[in-house]
Amino acid sequence: MTDTTSEPQEGTDLPGNRHVHPDPPPTYEVAERRRRAVMAGHTSDLDTARSLAADPSSVVRSAALGALARIGRTPLALSAEELATQLAIGLMDSDPAVRRRAIEILGDPMINADEVVGVAAKQLPTLLTDPDPTVVEMACWAAGENPDLAEVFIDPVVAVAGTGPSNPGHEDPLCREAAVAALGALGHVSGLAAVLAGLDQRATIRRRAVLALAAFEGRDVEAALTKALDDRDWQVRQAAEDLLGVDQSPQ
Numbered sequence: 004m005t006d007t008t009s010e011p012q013e014g015t016d017l018p019g020n021r022h023v024h025p026d027p028p029p030t031y032e033v034a035e036r037r038r039r040a041v042m043a044g045h046t047s048d049l050d051t052a053r054s055l056a057a058d059p060s061s062v063v064r065s066a067a068l069g070a071l072a073r074i075g076r077t078p079l080a081l082s083a084e085e086l087a088t089q090l091a092i093g094l095m096d097s098d099p100a101v102r103r104r105a106i107e108i109l110g111d112p113m114i115n116a117d118e119v120v121g122v123a124a125k126q127l128p129t130l131l132t133d134p135d136p137t138v139v140e141m142a143c144w145a146a147g148e149n150p151d152l153a154e155v156f157i158d159p160v161v162a163v164a165g166t167g168p169s170n171p172g173h174e175d176p177l178c179r180e181a182a183v184a185a186l187g188a189l190g191h192v193s194g195l196a197a198v199l200a201g202l203d204q205r206a207t208i209r210r211r212a213v214l215a216l217a218a219f220e221g222r223d224v225e226a227a228l229t230k231a232l233d234d235r236d237w238q239v240r241q242a243a244e245d246l247l248g249v250d251q252s253p254q
Contacts (some may be wrong), residue, residue, distance in 0.1 A: 033060045044070030047080050056089055061098035068093045068101065072108040083116035090119060094126045099135035106130060106141045110148035124155050131159040136175040139163060143181035147188030157191045164197040172197075180208045187215025195219050199227055206236040213242040 029037065036055060040063055043051040052074060055067035068089065075086035093105030108114060109123045123145065130142040143163060146156040164182035165172020172179045183201040186194035198219065201212030213231050216224050231243035232251060244251055 029060065029062055033063060036060065036063045037066045040066035040070050043067070044073035047074050047077070049074055049081060056092075061096070061101050064093070064096065064098070065101045065104040068104050068108065072111065072114060076113050078116070083118040086114070087116070087118035087122045091122050091126065094122070094130060099133070099138050102130065102133065102135070102138050103141045106138065106145045110145035112148070120149070120152070123149055124152050127152075128155060128159045131156075131163055136173070136178050139173060139175070139178045140181045143178065143185045147185030150189050153189040153191040156185075157189060157193045160185050160189070161194055161197045164194075165200055166196045167200045167203075176205055176208060179204065180211050183208055183211040183215055187211070187218045190218035192219070195221075195223070199223060202227055202231065206239065209234060209236060209239045210242060213239055213246065217246055 028034075036058055037060070039051055040055040040058075042048070043055070048070075052067050052070040055063050056071060058064050058067065071081060071086060071089050075081040075083070090105050090108060093101050093108075096102050096105070106127070109119065109127065127142055127146060127149075130138055131146065133139050133142065143160060146152070146160050149156070160182050162170075163173045163178050164186060165179060172182065179201070183198055186198050198212050198215045201208045201215070203209075204212075209231070213228065216228060225247075228243045228247050231239050232247070232249070234240050234243070240251070
């Protein structure tokens with residue numbers, strides 16, 4: 004997952020740290036239903052998890068999705084078909100928190116049923132254009148966790164990352180950072196231009212871009228890593244040194 008300590012985002016209306024919870028705390032009744040949803044996952048209480056997945060409160064629905072995913076890790080307790088259906092519903096939820104939770108489950112390596120992978124292939128590309136940037140960021144991460152679907156995800160992830168001044172990518176730098184990291188995980192040749200373009204962005208994205216270059220080969224890659232040895236950010240320089248196998252520390 005990406006670093007959640009974002010830098011000030013000049014020229015946009017996005018908050019400097021958009022991961023601060025802006026909403027009031029849940030009522031006692033909502034908190035109690037959420038507790039029941041969480042416990043359902045640990046006790047394999049499928050009926051409770053199913054019922055709370057349609058709760059009026061988004062925090063309860065999100066917890067219930069997590070419970071269903073936990074139960075679904077045992078196929079005899081919950082079929083892959085039902086879990087896939089519940090996830091598909093969660094991915095279309097009106098609340099971004101529920102959509103994020105559903106996306107997070109798609110990236111769970113312990114849930115790799117064909118039915119769930121099919122949901123990812125069908126719905127994740129759309130979520131990479133979601134109006135909520137936190138959903139887009141999570142969708143980039145989930146795309147990177149599904150390299151077998153690289154052909155499906157590569158174009159929408161590149162669109163988030165951007166390829167240069169004429170195609171700057173998503174307005175939120177955390178989304179661009181997550182997209183560049185995903186491109187490194189996917190390792191698809193069509194993502195190289197976006198990764199190289201990431202080396203001209205802010206330091207957090209440059210760090211991700213250098214690490215992502217480990218998945219690629221060629222003269223452009225070698226030249227970019229060599230240039231990164233002189234980057235003003237020490238973490239970018241260190242990553243480039245590690246990938247090139249050089250040591251620039253004073254002797």
